[in-house]
Amino acid sequence: MKAIQENCGVFALCSRYQCAGEIFQGIDFLQHRGQQYCGISTYDGTIHHETHRGKAVNTFTEEELERLKGRWGIGHVSLQDRQPLRWLTQIGEISVAVSGNVINSHELLREMMIRGKSFLEGTDVEIISKIIIEAPDIVSGISNLARKVRGAYSLVVLSKDGIYAARDIFGFRPLILGHDEEGTRFAASSESRALQNLDMQVYRDVNPGEVVLINDEGFRTVAQLESPRRAHCAFEWAYTASMDSIIEGVYVQEARDNLGESLAQRDIDEGGITADIVAPVPMSGIGHALGYHKRSKINYQEVFLYNRYADRSYTQATQSDRDKMAKRKLSILPYVKGKRIVLCDDSIVRGTQIRYKVMDLKNAGAKEVHVRVACPPLMYPCEFGISTRSYGELLARSFMRNGNIVNMDQLRSLEAWVADRVGADSVKFNTIEDFVASLMTERCNLCLTCFDGVSPYPPNFPG
Numbered sequence: 405m406k407a408i409q410e411n412c413g414v415f416a417l418c419s420r421y422q423c424a425g426e427i428f429q430g431i432d433f434l435q436h437r438g439q440q441y442c443g444i445s446t447y448d449g450t451i452h453h454e455t456h457r458g459k460a461v462n463t464f465t466e467e468e469l470e471r472l473k474g475r476w477g478i479g480h481v482s483l484q485d486r487q488p489l490r491w492l493t494q495i496g497e498i499s500v501a502v503s504g505n506v507i508n509s510h511e512l513l514r515e516m517m518i519r520g521k522s523f524l525e526g527t528d529v530e531i532i533s534k535i536i537i538e539a540p541d542i543v544s545g546i547s548n549l550a551r552k553v554r555g556a557y558s559l560v561v562l563s564k565d566g567i568y569a570a571r572d573i574f575g576f577r578p579l580i581l582g583h584d585e586e587g588t589r590f591a592a593s594s595e596s597r598a599l600q601n602l603d604m605q606v607y608r609d610v611n612p613g614e615v616v617l618i619n620d621e622g623f624r625t626v627a628q629l630e631s632p633r634r635a636h637c638a639f640e641w642a643y644t645a646s647m648d649s650i651i652e653g654v655y656v657q658e659a660r661d662n663l664g665e666s667l668a669q670r671d672i673d674e675g676g677i678t679a680d681i682v683a684p685v686p687m688s689g690i691g692h693a694l695g696y697h698k699r700s701k702i703n704y705q706e707v708f709l710y711n712r713y714a715d716r717s718y719t720q721a722t723q724s725d726r727d728k729m730a731k732r733k734l735s736i737l738p739y740v741k742g743k744r745i746v747l748c749d750d751s752i753v754r755g756t757q758i759r760y761k762v763m764d765l766k767n768a769g770a771k772e773v774h775v776r777v778a779c780p781p782l783m784y785p786c787e788f789g790i791s792t793r794s795y796g797e798l799l800a801r802s803f804m805r806n807g808n809i810v811n812m813d814q815l816r817s818l819e820a821w822v823a824d825r826v827g828a829d830s831v832k833f834n835t836i837e838d839f840v841a842s843l844m845t846e847r848c849n850l851c852l853t854c855f856d857g858v859s860p861y862p863p864n865f866p867g
């Protein structure tokens with residue numbers, strides 16, 4: 405997949421033991437959320453701090469982890485910037501890590517600079533940190549974000565009190581709490597897989613607008629801001645999150661399975677499809693292809709061999725770099741010769757990647773390639789900075805210039821046009837209704853803006 409532009413993950417741990425090693429492992433388990441930068445801060449009366457360009461496993465040394473003393477700490481992985489950021493403030497020494505995007509950053513920067521504030525680079529984490537630091541205490545500072553920031557964020561703040569973990573009032577980005585059975589470790593993570601793989605059990609998701617203090621006693625809600633509604637990013641289940649994670653009580657694997665089954669059911673309902681194999685576009689199409697296989701009974705077979713030593717395409721800085729990396733990371737299995745293939749992917753943004761894959765399969769001798777897409781057509785940019793930023797990047801939008809798909813005839817026309825553009829024998833998307841049903845979450849609790857254009861923000865929301 406190719407849409408996600410700016411992504412990241414946070415991990416926080418309060419432990420009875422030195423924590424740096426486990427924070428390192430925590431961010432390693434979140435590395436799929438961003439591979440350009442990583443960082444760790446720990447606290448033992450003062451904050452120790454280290455950030456790197458690159459993946460945690462390639463950049464952190466044992467000596468550095470040894471120097472990161474303390475039982476409490478936070479970590480970050482990012483596509484965009486170095487975090488955490490450490491600050492010396494009137495409320496004490498703190499370190500801040502944010503997973504998210506500030507949409508009204510220009511307005512906030514201008515307003516704060518007029519008031520005499522200065523910034524190193526004006527990144528989102530700097531803006532968020534300065535809003536927190538301006539307040540008399542950390543909880544008030546985090547609460548002030550809800551009034552000022554337009555965007556999507558989950559964050560962790562390391563301080564002398566422990567670690568504050570918070571989510572924006574809509575809960576766009578995931579943040580989940582977990583602990584071990586003995587009560588010796590309490591953690592917060594962008595995804596549950598980091599908890600599970602460190603032998604901790606999931607406790608619960610942080611609520612939208614909730615601020616939780618994590619310390620040696622466990623979890624304590626220190627603020628619960630009013631939330632106008634929930635708006636969990638639907639893309640997390642379809643693409644961003646790892647398949648072994650659970651978000652808002654829904655297994656990512658089960659959601660992807662449902663999305664694939666739903667595509668297969670549509671094919672069955674519309675007269676069936678004759679194919680030899682169903683195959684995923686690795687890695688994010690795997691769950692969808694397994695679901696399609698389960699419902700259709702068509703054999704599941706990999707057709708691309710994933711080069712695990714190539715970086716995930718969306719973590720490259722430019723589109724050209726992403727395209728090159730995408731090409732490098734998959735090789736075709738010669739087995740495809742003469743086969744009729746159902747090829748499952750998570751979404752189509754520009755259509756460039758899927759066109760290359762269809763072309764590669766046909767060049768390798770595939771007889772037919774039918775593309776099945778888990779997400780509905782992407783019609784709108786993501787105003788929360790998570791996915792595409794402009795209409796011009798959206799293939800489906802260039803066909804449906806005047807707005808939403810309102811019936812199946814329109815959807816079929818779009819699918820035929822996309823099939824022609826990407827060189828496939830057919831293309832089908834999930835409808836928004838089938839997509840929502842597959843996520844097993846009430847539509848009113850999801851953000852679906854990039855599919856239906858409906859913003860979860862109430863009128864007159866800040867920014």
Ligand code: SF4
Binds near residue numbers: 637638786851855
């Ligand atoms: S617009 Fe799309 S990518 Fe952005 S938060 Fe909403 S569902 Fe997620």
